[in-house]
Amino acid sequence: MKQFFAFVEKEFYHIFRDKATMLIILLMPVVQVLIFGFAITTDIQNTEIAVLDQCNTPESRTLVAKMDAGSYFQVSGYLDSPEQIDEVFKKGKIKMAVVIPPGFSRDLTEGETAQVQLVTDATNPNEASIITGYLQNIIGAFAMELKPENPPLPMVNVETRMLYNPQLKSAYTFVPGVIGLVLMLICTLMTSVSIVREREHGTMEALLVAPSKPIYIIFAKTVPYFCISIFNLLVIILLSIFAFDVPIRGSFLMFFLASITYIFTSLCLGIFISTVSKTQQIAMIISLMGLMLPTVLLSGLMFPIESMPALLQGLSYLLPARWFIDMGRVIMIKGLGFSYIWMQWTILMGMAAVFLALSVRGFKVRLT
Amino acid sequence: MGIRERLLRERKAIQSLQDGYVIKVKDLTKKFGDFTAVDHISFEVRKGEIFGFLGANGAGKTTAIRMLCGLHRPTSGSGMVAGFDIATQQEDIKRHIGYMSQKFSLYNDLKVWENIRLFAGIYGVNENLIAKKTDILLSRLGFMAEKNTLVGELPLGWKQKLAFSVAIFHEPEIVFLDEPTGGVDPLTRRQFWELIYEAVSRGITVFVTTHYMDEAEYCNRVSMMVDGRIEMLDTPKNLRTHFGVESMEEVFTLVAQNATRKED
Numbered sequence: 001m002k003q004f005f006a007f008v009e010k011e012f013y014h015i016f017r018d019k020a021t022m023l024i025i026l027l028m029p030v031v032q033v034l035i036f037g038f039a040i041t042t043d044i045q046n047t048e049i050a051v052l053d054q055c056n057t058p059e060s061r062t063l064v065a066k067m068d069a070g071s072y073f074q075v076s077g078y079l080d081s082p083e084q085i086d087e088v089f090k091k092g093k094i095k096m097a098v099v100i101p102p103g104f105s106r107d108l109t110e111g112e113t114a115q116v117q118l119v120t121d122a123t124n125p126n127e128a129s130i131i132t133g134y135l136q137n138i139i140g141a142f143a144m145e146l147k148p149e150n151p152p153l154p155m156v157n158v159e160t161r162m163l164y165n166p167q168l169k170s171a172y173t174f175v176p177g178v179i180g181l182v183l184m185l186i187c188t189l190m191t192s193v194s195i196v197r198e199r200e201h202g203t204m205e206a207l208l209v210a211p212s213k214p215i216y217i218i219f220a221k222t223v224p225y226f227c228i229s230i231f232n233l234l235v236i237i238l239l240s241i242f243a244f245d246v247p248i249r250g251s252f253l254m255f256f257l258a259s260i261t262y263i264f265t266s267l268c269l270g271i272f273i274s275t276v277s278k279t280q281q282i283a284m285i286i287s288l289m290g291l292m293l294p295t296v297l298l299s300g301l302m303f304p305i306e307s308m309p310a311l312l313q314g315l316s317y318l319l320p321a322r323w324f325i326d327m328g329r330v331i332m333i334k335g336l337g338f339s340y341i342w343m344q345w346t347i348l349m350g351m352a353a354v355f356l357a358l359s360v361r362g363f364k365v366r367l368t
Numbered sequence: 369m370g371i372r373e374r375l376l377r378e379r380k381a382i383q384s385l386q387d388g389y390v391i392k393v394k395d396l397t398k399k400f401g402d403f404t405a406v407d408h409i410s411f412e413v414r415k416g417e418i419f420g421f422l423g424a425n426g427a428g429k430t431t432a433i434r435m436l437c438g439l440h441r442p443t444s445g446s447g448m449v450a451g452f453d454i455a456t457q458q459e460d461i462k463r464h465i466g467y468m469s470q471k472f473s474l475y476n477d478l479k480v481w482e483n484i485r486l487f488a489g490i491y492g493v494n495e496n497l498i499a500k501k502t503d504i505l506l507s508r509l510g511f512m513a514e515k516n517t518l519v520g521e522l523p524l525g526w527k528q529k530l531a532f533s534v535a536i537f538h539e540p541e542i543v544f545l546d547e548p549t550g551g552v553d554p555l556t557r558r559q560f561w562e563l564i565y566e567a568v569s570r571g572i573t574v575f576v577t578t579h580y581m582d583e584a585e586y587c588n589r590v591s592m593m594v595d596g597r598i599e600m601l602d603t604p605k606n607l608r609t610h611f612g613v614e615s616m617e618e619v620f621t622l623v624a625q626n627a628t629r630k631e632d
Contacts (some may be wrong), residue, residue, distance in 0.1 A: 003489065003490055003492075006485075006486055006489045006490070010475070010478065010482075010486055013477065013478055013588065014475075014477055015484065017477045018477070055397045103494075159548050169610075187582070201471065201472075201473070202469050202470070202471030202472065203473050203475060204472060205439070205467075205471075206469060206473035206474075207436070207460060207490070209437045209439055209440060209464060209465075209467040209469075210467075210487065210491060211459060211462040211463045211490065211491065211492070212490045277413045285374075
């Protein structure tokens with residue numbers, strides 16, 4: 001056991017004396033959270049719209065004022081003719097143009113169905129449909145207010161409630177994702193590279209020819225990365241609570257358990273990668289291309305898994321991050337307990353067991 | 369493993385060393401698939417001897433050493449190192465030998481004393497003893513001022529002297545040196561050999577591979593390996609008389625000229 005702690009101490013020296021890497025490890029989670037939080041947000045905020053009000057009556061002006069009122073939209077241009085619509089879209093600042101035709105007020109007062117046209121820049125289809133949806137809600141609310149005493153009879157009143165995340169804040173979904181990404185990077189990439197490095201430098205041979213237990217050498221490698229991961233985990237959580245108001249609705253302990261399980265799985269994966277890679281470059285490529293990229297694209301961090309083709313959905317099952325992100329969202333956002341994450345948890349543990357078994361086998365093969 | 373059991377094994381090992389041989393190898397063979405890296409080699413090394421292990425690159429030296437150190441399992445043949453069986457008692461062997469590999473194998477990002485403490489600690493040397501011996505060692509090498517220097521900042525010759533000192537820090541029976549003086553200047557090589565002689569005077573057996581034929585002259589006996597087999601084994605003087613030449617350089621050229629294996 002004394003030997004084990006000697007190895008752990010040595011690993012800490014390796015990491016702390018490599019200032020550049022240290023800085024990256026500690027800053028990366030902060031930068032990632034900020035980037036995801038402020039830049040890659042899908043929230044609707046101050047979207048600029050233009051209005052072509054051909055009616056120009058108190059009713060139409062009330063509608064425009066309502067659109068401008070909330071924090072979602074900002075009416076930044078009043079147009080005079082339909083020709084101008086094309087022009088403002090080409091300039092690119094305006095995401096949507098609202099056309100209120102001349103007969104708008106008349107139709108309303110005469111009980112006809114009034115028309116409003118929404119013209120949207122669908123360069124980014126996701127964003128286009130989101131802002132159209134928001135604006136339709138505003139217009140719908142306007143119509144309800146206008147004739148509360150006389151609702152059109154054959155109408156289905158749709159009442160939508162957004163559960164768990166009523167403000168539709170994207171921070172709620174990306175925080176578990178970023179945690180998954182950062183922990184994978186540190187645990188898997190750094191661990192595998194650091195084991196392969198020893199082999200490349202010949203120091204592994206020196207350790208193996210001494211009476212040191214290989215299992216101690218490997219496990220000692222994982223200890224510092226485990227500690228750093230816990231630290232980063234706390235940083236991300238604090239940052240998301242205080243900067244983005246993301247709650248942890250479920251038990252914090254449960255979330256911690258889920259994270260530790262995920263860290264463990266990632267470390268085992270890192271050790272496994274180290275047993276199959278001959279050089280640091282190969283370990284890095286396997287971790288980045290084979291793991292990081294799929295994790296970003298397929299784990300549900302950015303794009304919903306349900307809308308992927310079946311093949312990619314199948315691939316996503318192989319990613320530890322997918323299961324962790326799932327658990328993270330269930331605990332943090334939905335506030336549910338273990339009975340809702342036991343499957344994901346079991347899958348992660350199973351993966352860890354498989355990686356560990358494969359590594360032990362790989363390590364033995366190398367020595368005989 | 370019980371302490372009692374281990375003591376019994378140690379006693380048996382010491383008994384088997386009574387005949388004066390610390391390494392005894394018979395028909396040792398290592399195959400990787402179809403390739404026979406080491407082909408039935410047999411030899412003995414006496415206690416306190418400097419045993420030179422020569423051969424061109426790819427002749428199988430490193431594989432042989434790795435079997436003796438318990439890193440590779442032999443395909444066939446048998447051997448004893450420090451009184452322990454190389455096929456079954458690798459862990460006991462590891463405790464009684466020192467090893468300095470071809471590649472520099474201290475940690476560049478650890479300080480001089482941290483490297484010493486780490487490796488001595490692996491061999492189970494007691495903490496106080498390590499501290500005491502470290503100071504003695506460093507002042508003898510003239511490295512006292514570098515105690516807190518990162519090893520990566522030392523010149524190559526110093527690193528190698530330090531690596532050797534670390535390899536024998538725990539007073540092993542045998543130290544295996546795999547091309548310890550590669551790439552250093554003649555003066556440093558001389559100083560390195562002085563360290564080797566000093567270790568021998570303390571009763572440590574030295575098993576060394578080298579490319580430098582002048583260094584072969586410093587050995588008590590040398591073996592010459594060609595294509596996985598030991599072709600010649602004798603004292604440098606006898607080898608020179610046998611071939612009727614002036615230097616080990618010429619002996620080696622004559623022995624190695626029939627090699628069929630390419631350098632790897």
